[in-house]
Amino acid sequence: MKALLLIDMQNGFCPGGNLPVPDGDSVVAVANRLIRDGGYDVVVASQDWHPVNHGSFASQHPGKKPFDMGELSGQPQVMWPDHCVQGTPDAEFHPDLDVSEIDYIQQKGENPAVDSYSAFRDNDRAALTGLAGYLKAQQVTELDICGLATDYCVKFSAIDARDMLPEVNVRFISDASRGIDLQGVKDAISEMRERGIDIVSSDVILAD
């Protein structure tokens, strides 16, 4: 079975959101083409879903400003602006995303004490989200990943997919993804490639 995993295509990561990724909204049209014509059996979307007091928010750390480095549960942590708070418009999927074909939504980042860039597990690797179990139950053998942001949630999700689902062929769809930092994106792509994740463009998928 072929699955498409859309990472955090939410208002919060698009222009106008609380943690906007440059050009982030341009992934939505590509995602919709992939959802409709990419030949996927299963479509999954992750949703960054933080409580108001999430420990990745600079607002929770006196003296810290957004994008400073800090610490969370003993690990280095980027201090983010408050974003994707549960139940707010910032946490909703982009309004143009075709959610009608999404089979499973994986929320993440609900524990205030740890961040969860990956849709598969928390950054400290202590708790699993359940996504790996879902994909195994669906007998997924091909997993294509894209979305926001390439240098954070997309990269961590792709690497965890590679590590936690060794039988699955994992690909990163570059033109259906955007990142926060240009150098971060370059580094993320090299790291994914080194770990055996293929880098593809949506035209190749849509032409098949």
Ligand code: VGL
């Ligand atoms: C993300 C930073 C904080 C992401 C989520 O979706 O890449 N980045 N929370």
Ligand code: ZN
């Ligand atoms: Zn977040």
